[in-house]
Structures are given as structure tokens and as C-alpha cells.
Amino acid sequence: MDYAKPLPSYLVKRYHGWKATTYTENQVWYRRLATEGQRPRAMVISCCDSRVHVTSIFGADQGEFFIHRNIANLVPPYEPDGDHHGTSATIEYAVTVLKVAHLIVLGHSQCGGVQGCIDMCAGHAPQLEARESFVGRWMDILKPKYGLVADIEDAHEQARQFERHAVVASLENLMTFPFVSSAVQDGSLSLHGLWTDIGEGGLQCYDPHNKRFEAV
Structure with missing residues (x-):
């Protein structure tokens, strides 16, 4: 070797x-x-982006968070097909074994994965459309939400809105997992959607009643 x-x-x-x-x-x-x-109270699903420092944002110590990172902090829908599902396996372990009380999806500004999805949907990223692109196929999870931002002309605002939709998409997909849905319904688990502005240090939380992100 x-x-x-x-x-x-x-x-x-x-x-x-x-x-x-x-x-x-x-x-x-x-x-x-x-x-x-370990007895973490919360699981955090965040982006792989090196600028997103989950433990620093919340001042957390070792043992507090069960953290999973992937491209664009996405959660795929529940698909027990026997294939490799790293994110799904992590969620299963956190909810059914560690019994975390909170499951947080943390999105962020200037997300390269989200921008890649925008470019792919707009026909500007043929390399991501190729079947052999792992990133492209992963970002297919978010593609159904593109119609919500397709008409936004300002590229910066379009990206920011899509980053938030990525968080909402993950929250929706989390509820397709039977063990997540069951834990939410019996009150042992709560889901939270967050978005952080890297440059400004801001943090917003998704309000499902108003269907918008509000400052924490």
C-alpha cells in the first residue's frame, strides 16, 4: 500500500x-x-464545506453533537433498496440507537453544491448531468425544488433562496423515514431547519407555519 x-x-x-x-x-x-x-442530544446534518464549523457556531464540546456532513446538507428520501446509503444509515443510527432528541439540518450561504444544481438545471453544467457524476446524481435530490427559484433573475438571491429550499427538502425527506416520522409524532424527536450566513455569522431558523426562515 x-x-x-x-x-x-x-x-x-x-x-x-x-x-x-x-x-x-x-x-x-x-x-x-x-x-x-456517547450520548449526544442532537444530530446535525451539515454541508461538507470547510467554512461551516458546526461545533464552533454553537460552542459545542466533544460528545454534544452527532454530526453528518455531505454535499449541500441533503437528505435523500427513504429508499430501502439495499444500496449504499451513508446519510440514511447515519440518520437511522442517530434516531434508533442514540435516541437523539433533536435533528438539525444546517444549510449555508455560498453553497457550491446548490450552485451546481442551479447550473445543472439551467443547462450550464453538462459535466454534472453525466451519469457517472457522483455530485450530479446526489444533487438530483434537490432538482424538484428548482422550479421554485427558476424565475429569480438575480443570481445571488436565487442561490440564497435555493440554499434554503435545500434545507426544507431535507426536512421533508426526513419525514419519509418511518422511524423518524414515528419519533416526531410521539414527541421524542424534533426537527429543525437552519441556514447560516458564512460572511455575516447570521443564523436563521425555518418556521413551518409561516414557511420562511427567520433570524434566531
Whole structure:
């Protein structure tokens, strides 16, 4: 396996810095997490985007959030077809095993995945339309919502609105999972849709009654 290389030196230095400071100062807590297991109160489904730092936004410590990240923070519909479903498997584990009380979908501004979906729907991204494009086929989850923003002429506003629709689409798809729907109905689980502005640090929460996102 000669294609696996040693860790870059800058990451090695950062690790040793963390071990000497953060870990050393909190090693009792880390050891407790290791021996007692995890009991997160919430699961967060966020985008892979490196600018979205879920734990920093909420000031969370290790063990607080069960986090899953994928392109454009999307949840596929419930499809027990036997294929590989990383996102669905993570949701199943969080809800049925960890018994999280809250399931949060966190979208964000300047989302490359959402913009890719816009370009694909508008016919400007043939590479994403190719069957072998993993990103394109993943963004097919969001394509049914494109009609809601297709007529918005301002590209910036169109993208921002579509980013929010991506969150709503994921919330709707979550309810197609029987174990999610059951937990929501019996009150043991609540769903939350959030959108964050990377540049401004703003956070908005989806209000299903008004069908809009409002500042937290």
C-alpha cells in the first residue's frame, strides 16, 4: 500500500499542540467519553464545506453533537433498496440507537453544491448531468425544488433562496423515514431547519407555519 503517505508535517505539529494543551487540560472528560460512550442530544446534518464549523457556531464540546456532513446538507428520501446509503444509515443510527432528541439540518450561504444544481438545471453544467457524476446524481435530490427559484433573475438571491429550499427538502425527506416520522409524532424527536450566513455569522431558523426562515 505505497499510495498511503505519512501525515503532512503541519498537521503533525497541530496534533501535538492539541495533545499538549486541549487534551491535557480536559483528559478526564475525554476518558469519560471513551469509557461511558456517547450520548449526544442532537444530530446535525451539515454541508461538507470547510467554512461551516458546526461545533464552533454553537460552542459545542466533544460528545454534544452527532454530526453528518455531505454535499449541500441533503437528505435523500427513504429508499430501502439495499444500496449504499451513508446519510440514511447515519440518520437511522442517530434516531434508533442514540435516541437523539433533536435533528438539525444546517444549510449555508455560498453553497457550491446548490450552485451546481442551479447550473445543472439551467443547462450550464453538462459535466454534472453525466451519469457517472457522483455530485450530479446526489444533487438530483434537490432538482424538484428548482422550479421554485427558476424565475429569480438575480443570481445571488436565487442561490440564497435555493440554499434554503435545500434545507426544507431535507426536512421533508426526513419525514419519509418511518422511524423518524414515528419519533416526531410521539414527541421524542424534533426537527429543525437552519441556514447560516458564512460572511455575516447570521443564523436563521425555518418556521413551518409561516414557511420562511427567520433570524434566531
